[in-house]
Amino acid sequence: MSAALLGLSDVGFRYPGRSGRSRRADGSALALDGVSFAVQPGRHLGIVGESGAGKTTVLRMLLGLASPDTGTVTFDGAPLDLRDRAGIRRFRAAVQPVFQDPYSSLDPRQRVDRIVGEPLRSLGVAGGSEASDRVAAALEDVGLGADAGRRWPHEFSGGQRQRIAIARAVVAGPRVLVADEPVSALDLTTRVVVLELFERLAEEHGMTIVLVSHDLAVVARLCADTVVLRGGRVVEQGATAQVLATPASGYTRALLDAVPRLPR
Amino acid sequence: MTSAITVTDLRIATDDGTTLVDGVSFAVEDGGRLGIVGESGSGKSLTALAVLGLLPAGLTATGSVLVGGVEVVGASERTLRGVRGSVVAPVFQEPMTALDPLMRAGDQIAEPLRRHRGLRGAAVRAAVREAVTDVALPEPDRVVRAFPWELSGGQRQRVAIAMALACRPRVLIADEPTTALDVTVQAQVLDLLDTTVAQRGTALLFISHDLPVVARTVDRVLVLESGRAVEEGPVRDVIAAPTHPYTQRLVGSARTLQDALDAGRRGTR
Numbered sequence: 156m157s158a159a160l161l162g163l164s165d166v167g168f169r170y171p172g173r174s175g176r177s178r179r180a181d182g183s184a185l186a187l188d189g190v191s192f193a194v195q196p197g198r199h200l201g202i203v204g205e206s207g208a209g210k211t212t213v214l215r216m217l218l219g220l221a222s223p224d225t226g227t228v229t230f231d232g233a234p235l236d237l238r239d240r241a242g243i244r245r246f247r248a249a250v251q252p253v254f255q256d257p258y259s260s261l262d263p264r265q266r267v268d269r270i271v272g273e274p275l276r277s278l279g280v281a282g283g284s285e286a287s288d289r290v291a292a293a294l295e296d297v298g299l300g301a302d303a304g305r306r307w308p309h310e311f312s313g314g315q316r317q318r319i320a321i322a323r324a325v326v327a328g329p330r331v332l333v334a335d336e337p338v339s340a341l342d343l344t345t346r347v348v349v350l351e352l353f354e355r356l357a358e359e360h361g362m363t364i365v366l367v368s369h370d371l372a373v374v375a376r377l378c379a380d381t382v383v384l385r386g387g388r389v390v391e392q393g394a395t396a397q398v399l400a401t402p403a404s405g406y407t408r409a410l411l412d413a414v415p416r417l418p419r
Numbered sequence: 420m421t422s423a424i425t426v427t428d429l430r431i432a433t434d435d436g437t438t439l440v441d442g443v444s445f446a447v448e449d450g451g452r453l454g455i456v457g458e459s460g461s462g463k464s465l466t467a468l469a470v471l472g473l474l475p476a477g478l479t480a481t482g483s484v485l486v487g488g489v490e491v492v493g494a495s496e497r498t499l500r501g502v503r504g505s506v507v508a509p510v511f512q513e514p515m516t517a518l519d520p521l522m523r524a525g526d527q528i529a530e531p532l533r534r535h536r537g538l539r540g541a542a543v544r545a546a547v548r549e550a551v552t553d554v555a556l557p558e559p560d561r562v563v564r565a566f567p568w569e570l571s572g573g574q575r576q577r578v579a580i581a582m583a584l585a586c587r588p589r590v591l592i593a594d595e596p597t598t599a600l601d602v603t604v605q606a607q608v609l610d611l612l613d614t615t616v617a618q619r620g621t622a623l624l625f626i627s628h629d630l631p632v633v634a635r636t637v638d639r640v641l642v643l644e645s646g647r648a649v650e651e652g653p654v655r656d657v658i659a660a661p662t663h664p665y666t667q668r669l670v671g672s673a674r675t676l677q678d679a680l681d682a683g684r685r686g687t688r
Contacts, residue, residue, distance in 0.1 A: 205601035206572065313459065342458035342628060344672040369602060376679035399683030413606035414680065415631035417673055418655050 158232045159193035160363055161217060161250065161331055166190045166226035168212055168387075186212040187223070187387045194331065194380075199357065199364040201374030201395065203410070204384035210335075210367045213384065217333050217365060218252050219243060248278050251329040255336040257316030261308040267294070267319055268304030274327040293322040296359075297352060314345035318352065325356055332357070333365045338373060350376050371414055375399060383407050421488075422446045423590045423622035424470060424507075428482040429492075431465050431474065431646075439478070440465050441646045449589065450620040454637035454654060456630055456669070462646040463626045467594045470624065471509055472499040487589050505535040508583035510612075512595035514575035518567040524578045525551070525563030528585055535586045550581040554611060573604035577611065584615060591616060594626040609636055630673045634658055642666045 168187040187209045194200045204210045215221040216228050219235060227234040230246050237243060251274065254260040261270055272290045275281045281289055291301040297318040308316060317337060324332050334353070338346040354377060357364050368374055374381055375395060382392040383404065391404040402408045424447040431440035440462040447453045457463045469480045472491045484491040487506040489498065503509075508531075511517045518527055528547045532538045538546055551559040554577040567575055576596060583591055593612065597605040613636065616623045627633050633640060633654070640657050642650040642665065649663040661667045 205603060343630065343676075344458065344668050347672045347675050371602075372676035372680040375683040376676055396683050396686050399680065400686035409603055411680075411684065413603045415606070415609070415629070415635045417631050417634050417658050417670070417677060419659075 159229065160196050160231065161365070162193035162229045163190050163213065163216060163223070164227045164229055166213075166216060166223040166228065168209075168216070168221070168223050168225075170212075185387050187216075190226075190384070190387070190389055192382045192389065192392055193229075194363055194365055196330075196363055197361075198379040199366065199377050201378035201381045202365065202367045202384060203369065203371060203374055203381060205369060205410075207386060208384040209387040210369075210384060212387075214333060214335050214367050218250065219246055244278065248274075248280060248327055249329050250331045250333060251324040251327065253317075253320050253324045253332055253334040253337045256340050257313055257320055258340075260320055261316055263308055265308075266304065267299075267306055267308065267311075270308070271304070271319060271323045271326055274323060278327055280327045289326055290322075293326040294319075296325065296356060297322045312345075314341055314349060317341060317345075317349055321349075321352065321356070325360060325362070328360070329362060331363050331365060333367070335367045336369070337366070339368065339370060346373070347376075353377060371399070371410060383410070421449060422485070423449045423451070423487060424624060425485040426466070426470065426483070427485075429466065429469060429484060430481045431462065431469055431478055432481075434477050434479070439646050440469070440643075442482075443641075443643065443646075443648050445641050445648070445651065447590065447622045447624055449622055450616075452616070452623040452625065452637040452639070454625045454627065454633035454640040455643060456627060456633045456640055457643035458628055458669075460645060461643040463628075463643050464594055466643070467509070467592050467624065467626050470590075470592060471503060471507060473503075473509075504531040504588065505586045506588055507590040507592060508586070508588040510576070510579050510583050510591065510593045510596045512598050514572065514579045514599075515567060517579050518575060518582075520567055522566070523563070524565050524567065524570065528563075528578065528582045531582065531586050546585065550585045551578075553584070553615065554578075554581045556581070571604075572600050573608060576600060576604075576608050580608075580611065580615070584619070584621070587619065588621065590622045590624060592624045592626070595628070596625075597632060598627070598629065605632070612636065630658070630669055631677070642669070 166187050169185050202210055202213060222237050268290050271293055272286050275286045290304060294301055294303050299318055338349050353364055366378055378395050381395040381398045383390050385406050391398055391407050427444050429440055429443045432438045443466060455463045468474050470484055472494060474480055480492050486502055489502050525547050528550050529543045532543050532546050551562055556562045556577050597608050625637050637654055640654040641648055644665040650657060650666045658670055661670045
């Protein structure tokens with residue numbers, strides 16, 4: 156197996172000030188407890204769980220927005236150190252986020268081309284006409300015309316806004332997209348189209364996707380590997396086909412059984 | 420058979436004349452279950468609000484909405500207050516905003532019991548306790564005294580359902596009642612809705628963008644697209660053989676995701 160792109164190794168995390176009455180029913184105040192998994196190049200990874208599973212905390216680790224209390228976040232085989240500014244800059248160029256809500260994740264006061272070009276500026280990747288060309292190419296890549304750049308976020312539908320957010324995430328040529336419930340705010344028909352877009356872009360640009368989702372069907376559609384989180388712990392992980400076909404954990408089975416189905 | 424709800428040629432328009440719901444008609448019999456399905460902007464939630472006589476300012480309904488035989492379109496606030504809670508009661512998507520954060524759960528459930536059933540004192544407390552037990556809330560004594568923020572999302576939605584059913588309404592209107600919930604909690608709340616409306620013979624108008632959730636819950640389905648009804652029929656028939664292109668897209672998208680999950684479960688992904 157090739158070296159992992161990104162991963163968590165025995166990660167524990169506790170939110171400060173969480174004690175006493177805000178402790179969980181099981182007595183634990185930990186957000187994450189001994190969480191380990193690895194993102195292999197080219198194998199999209201789904202992180203599945205319900206409220207309180209620790210999905211958001213894992214996401215913050217994977218994006219370098221928080222450090223674990225115990226254990227390590229690894230990037231390209233080495234521990235990620237948030238104090239290493241040069242290392243973090245390389246990390247940010249390689250790992251880009253896509254957030255859930257396309258209404259709140261785009262600055263309403265900026266035109267689309269400025270929003271999409273932001274990573275190029277902040278990471279010092281490109282400027283001037285090269286930046287403009289890359290923004291236009293990214294917008295085209297996600298199926299929005301180059302003229303979309305001169306418009307404002309409010310002029311677009313939810314699905315189109317999520318395309319803008321994806322264009323922003325891919326513009327600097329990352330190797331990993333970390334997407335937090337990227338389709339759950341979208342209508343069903345748009346959801347499928349946006350998942351197909353993720354799949355195509357990942358293939359064309361050699362990107363690996365980490366998809367955080369409560370929706371097993373969405374993970375099944377896109378991800379080769381799956382991690383199931385519950386109460387801050389990994390209850391099951393492995394190839395998605397294996398996790399879905401022969402779930403080892405009763406919780407995974409309960410999740411699968413709870414998915415509403417269309418009649419045949 | 421009498422209809423619990425009869426909607427005829429409902430139109431909802433803004434003050435500047437933009438039509439948002441355009442000539443929608445449907446009926447729900449007593450004990451019947453109709454799903455209204457559609458995506459953002461389809462007019463499904465506005466239709467629900469019109470049935471409740473709760474359209475926001477700036478929107479006007481025309482046509483006819485009979486709820487338990489009472490005309491809601493153009494009705495006075497006094498008439499509507501008599502209908503809401505006792506004849507028709509809503510359960511909305513987000514129980515945290517539907518419940519008053521400063522009021523204990525038990526007091527919120529008691530409010531319609533006092534208003535519509537005229538209960539007082541020990542009778543109210545007994546009815547609240549029964550309503551909480553009916554929705555299978557564990558530790559009913561604690562829940563009655565709890566503020567909404569002390570309850571989980573699923574518990575809050577059960578309290579909202581208890582409130583809605585407290586006065587034994589003829590019609591329950593559930594607008595995306597499980598969209599904000601985790602999938603395992605969603606299954607429990609749908610089971611609860613299913614059994615409680617069946618036991619009481621309550622008519623159900625169930626609104627959702629989520630076709631599998633609708634299919635699991637209702638007998639008939641009405642598909643709305645951009646304010647117009649494009650298809651209606653028994654839910655199994657509509658899903659098995661959708662005739663309108665929009666319904667076909669909806670069913671196709673739901674099937675795509677379900678097929679991915681099924682392929683995974685068969686180990687053939």
